[in-house]
Amino acid sequence: MKNLSSFIKSIRDIMRNDPGINGDVQRLEQIVWMLFLKVYDAKEAEWAFTEGDSFKSIIPEECRWCNWANGNLTGPNLLKFVDETLFPTLKSLDVDTSTPIKLSIVKTMFAEANQYMKDGVLLRQVINLINSLDFSDYNESHAIGDLYEKLLRELQNARSSGEYYTPRALTDFMARTIKPQIGEKMADFACGTGGFITSWLKELEKKVKTAEDKEQLHNSIYGIEKKQFPYMLAVTNMLLHDVNNPQIEHGNSLLRDLLDYTEKDKFDVILMNPPYGGSEKKDVQNHFPDDIASSETADLFMAVIMARLKKNGRAAVVLPDSFLSGTSDKTKVNLKKNLISKFNLHTVIRLPKSVFAPYTDIATNVLFFDNTKATEETWFYRMDMPEGYKHFSKTKPILLEHFNVVEEWWNNRQEINVDDYPKARKFTTKELAEDLGYNLDQCGFPHIEEEILLPMDLINQYQEKRASLNAKIDSVLAEITSILERKD
Structure with a gap:
């Protein structure tokens, strides 16, 4: 080839x-x-x-x-x-x-x-x-x-707001950290092109020893995607990974009443990066109880995740800073109350701001939790930029090896302070709930220094941003052209 x-x-x-x-x-x-x-x-x-x-x-x-x-x-x-x-x-x-x-x-x-x-x-x-x-x-x-x-x-250049290709290094890190087991079934309720599912399959395949294991591997995934194009990509992706009966649905996870889910709708593991930055209409919010019926897409997905995680199940979910910090929004606070009182939120990894750059600069985090007990303590860890990097970009993306330092800390947890700012710290539930009012914005990045780039880095960053804008313009023009052609 x-x-x-x-x-x-x-x-x-x-x-x-x-x-x-x-x-x-x-x-x-x-x-x-x-x-x-x-x-x-x-x-x-x-x-x-x-x-x-x-x-x-x-x-x-x-x-x-x-x-x-x-x-x-x-x-x-x-x-x-x-x-x-x-x-x-x-x-x-x-x-x-x-x-x-x-x-x-x-x-x-x-x-x-x-x-x-x-x-x-x-x-x-x-x-x-x-x-x-x-x-x-x-x-x-x-x-x-x-x-x-x-x-x-x-596709990074062609996606609309809130729908970004999750870097493979991040999906691989999350799948590896969640430790898949033969016989478990995982889900992604906004699976896009199937990145998390692929990482899950790759990690679980290491444990396949028999023909029965292989069959269970291929039956271990479930995905649902709202938009046709990513759905097509996900199904093709599964066929390329020898999943002959890909359980990938074309639909919207938010259009089912939250209280209708039964045990058969639940999963052992949930790995996902919900769409964020979007706003949902009232007819979507009506599928959720009033106390958590947020207009923000990511909040509603978080409610679905909690409703569909099996007893003793595990989850790793990418969420924006706005979920962690929101204390004036009652629905966000209620969601975090549910998370802490009904689930074990044991770890929050604060990701560098440029993980999704140049396509979005929204700061994100990975929340690791399980359905074993109520939260007693939560560790926060800030993942700083690796040595030699001022920011991630299309030409210098985040790599799986960059998570090595996170995994080293994960396996030997201790509190860390850098320049009088906490980089890693453990908080009790009382501290998070009573003292901080469910403000989970802890161990964040202390300040943002003005970034002075080398000339070639500056040119590359400009070209990446221009390519992203051009793709958005092309997408809008294509939609307008399609509308005009239908009218003709």
Whole structure:
């Protein structure tokens, strides 16, 4: 397989010449539905081999990737087939509650998918590039996984407020720290492209010893994603990780009454980075008891997490500083009261502000808690920037090795003061509740110094921010164009 960067560049260069593609969001969405069909075709070949005559594809023969993508269709004939046969067929597949997940996902994947390209010759060129990927070769298959990771990272430039690709180093750290066990089931109720689920699978795979363990590994995940595009990415991501029946739903976790959850709706482990910065309408808030019916998205997800964590279950959740510090907002205080009185909030890791830079500078934290008992004491630890870094960026992202110092402290906890400011400290429940009024903004960053960057660092930071703004502009223009085209 050719160099990953050149592979993606080749596709990008082709699509830039197509009049139907407006910006990175449409380009990526176009790639994803084709990549999904290519991956799915490889999985079908595998299922046909292992299941024999009992396997029957849900996709009609003429619409299977191996039959049309490998053919000679191009130009207007290819466009006509894709627009008038392929998409209508896949959107209207016969699916019901008895349909196996590995079959029903095809219809769900294409429910809101779009075909943007308008030049059939260019479309053929892109298909040929994707068709050159060989999933039968182990090394190439691994490289395709790297390619997919690169595509996911590109999404950072194309996401709207509150929806950012969580750095893989952070998801890996959280999964490793939560210590997955064979037989447990984890959930992410706003799973995006499946980053936390992938990290969970990677960590749990280290403990697989038998065929039964392997089966339990693949059945150990659950995700739900509100938006179609990230959902498509998550399902494809699972297929690439050999999860044949990915339990990933397309839906909104906040549109179910909180009091309706039963034991079967609960999970052993919850790993997630809820959307934050968003505001929910009254019809969403109505699904929550009045005392915790916040308008802020992250607060409502926190309520869902607490409602769906099994007895003795464990959770690691990324939340913004506003959740920790809010003491005037009654709903935030009530949520924190519930967290401390009903769960064991044992650790809060304060993350450097630039973990998600340059796409957002919202300060974030990882809350580790379990459903074993009420909180008795909570440790706070501030993760400072590693030596040699003034800030994280697209060119200098946070790495898993940067969490080594956190893990060293985790395994040998002690209070630390730096320049008379607490870097790590233990607080009792009485201190947090009575003395501090549920203000969990402890061991924070003492001050922000004016940052003087080297010329090349300054240029790189500017280019990253400009790329992010350009992507947002492209996204808005694409939405406007789509609206105008529908009106015509």
